[in-house]
Amino acid sequence: MSDTAALAPVRRALLSVSDKSGLVDFARGLTERGVALLSTGGTASLLRQAGLAVTDVADVTGFPEMMDGRVKTLHPKVHGGLLALRDNADHVAAMETHGIAPIDLLVVNLYPFEATVAKGADYDTCIENIDIGGPAMIRAAAKNHAHVAVVVDTEDYAGVLADMDAHEGKTSLALRRTLAQRAYARTAAYDAAVSTWLAAAIDEPAPRRRAFAGTLAQTLRYGENPHQAAAFYTDGSQRPGVATAKQWQGKELSYNNINDTDAAFELVAEFDPAGAPACAIIKHANPCGVARGATMLEAYRRAYDCDRTSAFGGIIALNRPLDAATAEEICQIFTEVVIAPGADEAARAVFAAKKNLRLLTTEGLPDPRAAGLAFRQVAGGFLVQDRDNGVISAVDLKVVTKRTPSEAELADLLFAWKVAKHVKSNAIVYVKDGATVGVGAGQMSRVDSTRIAARKSADMAEALGLAEPTVKGSVVASDAFFPFPDGLMTAAEAGATAVIQPGGSMRDADVIAAADAAGLAMVFTGQRHFRH
Template sequence: MTVTAPENQHSDLAPMRRALISVSDKGGLLDFARALAARGVELLSTGGTSTMLREAGLAVRDVADVTGFPEMMDGRVKTLHPMVHGGLLALRDNPDHAKAMEDHGIAAIDLLVVNLYPFEATVAKGADYATCVENIDIGGPAMIRAAAKNHAYVSVVTDAQDYAAVVAELDANGGQTRYAFRQVLAQRAYALTAAYDAAVSGWMAGALGETAPRRRAFAGTLAQTLRYGENPHQSAAFYTDGSDRAGVATAKQWQGKELSYNNINDTDAAFELVAEFDPAEGPACAIIKHANPCGVARGETLIDAYRAAYDCDRTSAFGGIVALNRPLDAATAEEICQIFTEVVIAPGADDAAKAVFAAKKNLRLLTTDGLPDPTSAGLTFRQVAGGFLVQDRDNGIILPADLKVVTKRAPSAAEIADLLFAWKVAKHVKSNAIVYVKGGATVGIGAGQMSRVDSTRIAARKSADMAEALGLSEPTVKGSVVASDAFFPFPDGLLTAAEAGATAVIQPGGSMRDADVIAAADAAGLAMVFTGQRHFRH
């Protein structure tokens, strides 16, 4: 859609004669201010910004001289004045506005350069409540909104990334800016104030213990325009939320094509899963396909973990995402390169590993500064028709002491280790989730079925298929343990797992027929533990 300049304008070009500059983040400012001054733009400024410009040898006028009032109340009041807002809001071609400006000595402000107090950074540092409140900007958002509203005449810059574009615009148009250019700046300005207010309101809700505030706002910053979404006919983009959580949003990409929508979604799923396994307790690998794990394993070495994960479902692993909980080494890189892999993400990679991947130009290698904390708090949200659902991140963790043995036979120490491993994996499998594990590696995964019995059967069938492919005499699921993300509503799913060869079961419990399921487990000689915690993942 093409938007033209307002009818009351003779031209879409607006001259830039006077700029008000008041910034918290002063990066790149001096060069920009010099460029403006060199093009005949008068500079107004406040506080520390004014001092910085003056010390750099630039002619600058203090806003206090314009308003006739000094900065007061620790700087809380300095720009909230008709001399400032009148200069920003006046419609230049409106006779009444022009007369008011003349009567009250208000000069037009054609460019506003403002960024805001670092509220989010203050919160991230763990500042106390009063300090956070003091870092809520008031004058800045008020001026930004005023200038953005009056974009028919005023340019508003809220991001240093736009400094060069403003200078180029002035040079291309004889010291003027085009209406379309000012529109873009205005949209960015409103997006900034919206994100800022979202951060403040979200922080305050948390500080007050409001888990369901009356209004909830989320904001993000564009990281990448994607080629398309889940399918080629869908447009898509990737936004970051400003958090420092290790993962795909904060990772460095060393090589390969740009990540796609599906790559980003799957890589996030893979890295969140592998982070469940503390690297101090040994190497671990997760292989993901379509947001579901097709193999997860620990090993003595990283290459051992990868091989064991791969052997769970070699067919599905083709074209998958590999996530590691330790820095990638050359031997593991060589092994991964034996099949086509879309993305590898790890906390790091040595030079030898990078050299191995360099020969695979389509393989994306991502490294992070660490692993995401699976126990950390946070929110997730999902859109539905007419709204969106918000919930806490699933950060539930089960320890050995949390397990309740409900069968006559208690699991062995080895079974408990595998049960806890399977439980961590099941947390990341789409419901209904069934996960078989043996020796610290998945040997069968059933995901996303409408029936828990079907998931149990599918996982066992995939195990049998892999055993045949590997030339084994029996399915790898024989002698395994099994995890179910939710309770077995009837004994049939548990008995199916027992028939497949499982010897121990971990599940939440809580079914009306728990007694029947426990009796069936006892009859089959199974050990079973309840967690009291469910891990649905839809």
């Protein structure tokens, strides 16, 4: 098709929108370019109030809006005007016979179903906010993009007018194809939101078909590696984190930055800011240091002292707003990203001298108890599961050894358990006085994770000039049960005095006996935290 043949005149446009931002200016731009306007309900009223000439769709169809607005555009004079092929003689004849005029531009954004669900509306209200006529028109116009332009996003208004100006009041095929793709993506996302909500509403955890959708937030330079293309999409859930954060400074976030920052912020959110300040330092989605302190500065220093080598080039997450003293300390080493609920002006001024350091603020923390879905692609499909929102307290623990953990040990055990939830399996976490002192992650053998964590503690103690490894007198958490006593005894030999683990092994009795023989206190959670 030649460039000239690919141009489609815009003589008549149908506008029916829920989000009316920018609409009046766009509609005025269309009328100034000689386009006749059709509209419905509130959209038509708004255009008339702005002094624009507009024809009601009801006057075109001969039928009034009815059934509380459920039926207004579902009519051959609308869909025929959208679907007719202008270069097909039979279609043109049918239009003339039935008095159907062509519609060259459709502007529709849908009832705010997603926003209605997000507000916690009741079932019937959500049902009433499912758009029917809008998606039907969008799909019709998008199918006929050889002749019709369809706009579903307000940010495309300016581009349509510019394209018309460049082609003497016509739209280009390239633009119409782009708009058609965006239109089908929008209706797909809309249907995905409806079906996902309905599955939850009827308590269907595994619906026959599952759909996910997202909105492009950022095109990334590359993925995990430079040869991989990548992009970042948001899901509209508004869960505080990278997707909702304000970036104050620094380069664009990379694929790995986003992944690691999310891991860091989800971890630090386990620690209620109403308690003590907490800091988590993440490298390759695994924590290399987590701590609480009397101040944020102390929490950061204690987290950093767990594994200073790994912290270099890491991601730092805080559970309270960043202050200047902590910012000054963070600037002593290279850090990729800092994310916090907020940052005061003095802290931002400190970071301003580090132009490559990204600072993100979120105005809130994600709720570790909130329900949600997580999914992962595999060859030929994807896995879907509930988000790991398991949280335990002291009352949930079962003491299984002769010795009961002391009050101080119990506090550290609960701390270690929160961290272990965010460490890749097999996960071992040593904690002492509210700070990690050794983390073993992602090993095929739980014994190896136990040894690696202890070795890191010994290396760090040597670097700090301490007389003995910080793991001495610590407690240890294991994300899953010890299948044999060997991992437990390795932790005891390293200096751990108390253990928290799920329990549930066929050899629990052997492991408990080994703990008793070593004088350890051990508690079972009855809950596992595998993270792969």
